[in-house]
Amino acid sequence: MSEIKKIAVMTGGGDCPGLNPVIRAVTKTAIMKYRLEVVGIKHGYRGLYLGEEEFINLDIEAVDEIIAKGGTILYSSNKDNLFDYTYEDENGNTCHGDVSHVGVENLEKNGIDALVVIGGDGTLTSGRDFSRKGVKVIGVPKTIDNDLAATDTTFGFDTAVSTAVEAIDRLRTTAESHGRIIVVEAMGRYAGFLALSMGVGGAADAILIPEIEYDIQKVADKLNENFARGKNYAIVVVAEGAKPLGGEHVVDDVREDSPDPIRLGGIAKVVAKQLEALTGHEARATVLGHIQRGGTPTANDRILSTRYGSYAVELLMQGKFGNMVTLDGRNMSYESLENVIGANKAVDPNGELVTIAEATGVSFGR
Ligand code: F6P
Numbered sequence: 001m002s003e004i005k006k007i008a009v010m011t012g013g014g015d016c017p018g019l020n021p022v023i024r025a026v027t028k029t030a031i032m033k034y035r036l037e038v039v040g041i042k043h044g045y046r047g048l049y050l051g052e053e054e055f056i057n058l059d060i061e062a063v064d065e066i067i068a069k070g071g072t073i074l075y076s077s078n079k080d081n082l083f084d085y086t087y088e089d090e091n092g093n094t095c096h097g098d099v100s101h102v103g104v105e106n107l108e109k110n111g112i113d114a115l116v117v118i119g120g121d122g123t124l125t126s127g128r129d130f131s132r133k134g135v136k137v138i139g140v141p142k143t144i145d146n147d148l149a150a151t152d153t154t155f156g157f158d159t160a161v162s163t164a165v166e167a168i169d170r171l172r173t174t175a176e177s178h179g180r181i182i183v184v185e186a187m188g189r190y191a192g193f194l195a196l197s198m199g200v201g202g203a204a205d206a207i208l209i210p211e212i213e214y215d216i217q218k219v220a221d222k223l224n225e226n227f228a229r230g231k232n233y234a235i236v237v238v239a240e241g242a243k244p245l246g247g248e249h250v251v252d253d254v255r256e257d258s259p260d261p262i263r264l265g266g267i268a269k270v271v272a273k274q275l276e277a278l279t280g281h282e283a284r285a286t287v288l289g290h291i292q293r294g295g296t297p298t299a300n301d302r303i304l305s306t307r308y309g310s311y312a313v314e315l316l317m318q319g320k321f322g323n324m325v326t327l328d329g330r331n332m333s334y335e336s337l338e339n340v341i342g343a344n345k346a347v348d349p350n351g352e353l354v355t356i357a358e359a360t361g362v363s364f365g366r
Contacts, residue, residue: 025309214365
């Protein structure tokens with residue numbers, strides 16, 4: 001058994017529904033099962049750099065009511081990498097460099113024996129790097145994109161899909177009233193899991209995902225076939241990372257201060273214009289954007305997050321540092337942080353859900 005008396009927990013990167021249930025499960029397991037002290041570090045690694053002013057005591061009361069709350073009570077930052085950090089020195093000069101030792105000192109000064117980091121690739125990369133420096137770290141994976149190879153499902157994904165399907169249900173009634181094509185843009189970065197699931201769950205006529213480059217004419221042909229059958233509207237789901245055959249991603253913005261500067265976005269408008277021209281049906285684009293990341297987590301995400309958070313503490317108590325909690329089939333498991341970074345997964349273009357979608361008449365533009 002490891003000598004752990006006090007742990008800290010933090011959230012980094014983009015938020016997603018389920019972060020609070022993880023914080024709750026970490027805190028409750030640590031206190032109720034192992035009688036540990038728990039510190040919450042606000043604003044991710046920036047808080048670790050700033051130290052005490054960003055550290056809050058997490059007791060049972062602090063986390064008792066947060067299972068249904070979206071976002072993160074600890075706030076988040078997706079810019080602050082302490083191994084490559086921009087900061088002001090005591091003379092007010094802007095400096096740049098590795099300040100990770102400050103983070104380590106702040107943990108030591110506050111008697112913190114181990115750290116649970118909840119985040120995506122960037123946050124977990126720093127978690128791995130702190131682990132290499134000797135900090136006792138356990139990672140917990142989050143993303144609505146569900147694109148981490150090491151785990152079967154990330155929490156937040158189920159909520160994002162449910163929210164998006166509800167949005168499609170609303171778009172369907174207005175699409176039908178006007179006999180329009182509505183093109184719905186999904187998040188998901190370079191993976192199509194979110195678009196695929198919301199497209200199937202929302203009964204889309206076409207689903208365009210990054211893993212299958214689409215031919216817009218084939219999408220239009222499918223919609224025209226449906227129109228000829230008497231259907232007067234269409235729902236097309238397009239992943240923000242989808243590309244036409246031989247084409248490029250549509251980039252909305254470049255955020256130089258972010259570890260992953262490219263922000264995809266805008267493809268729904270392009271696809272809507274093309275489909276309008278090719279079908280003669282009026283088309284509109286709707287970008288769901290951060291609506292997919294907000295709001296109360298679904299029951300499935302609350303359960304998954306609780307399992308992830310509680311298991312993270314079990315791993316710490318078993319001395320299994322430097323690992324990330326994973327879901328392997330139906331069971332909780334773990335994988336070294338050394339192996340999980342940058343290992344993304346993609347939708348199998350000939351996998352079960354794509355095949356079933358095609359069998360039920362969905363076009364992927366191929
Ligand atoms: O990775 C989660 C995600 O929501 C992506 O689906 C999306 O492309 C990106 O983050 C948006 O990032 P930001 O919140 O920085 O705009």
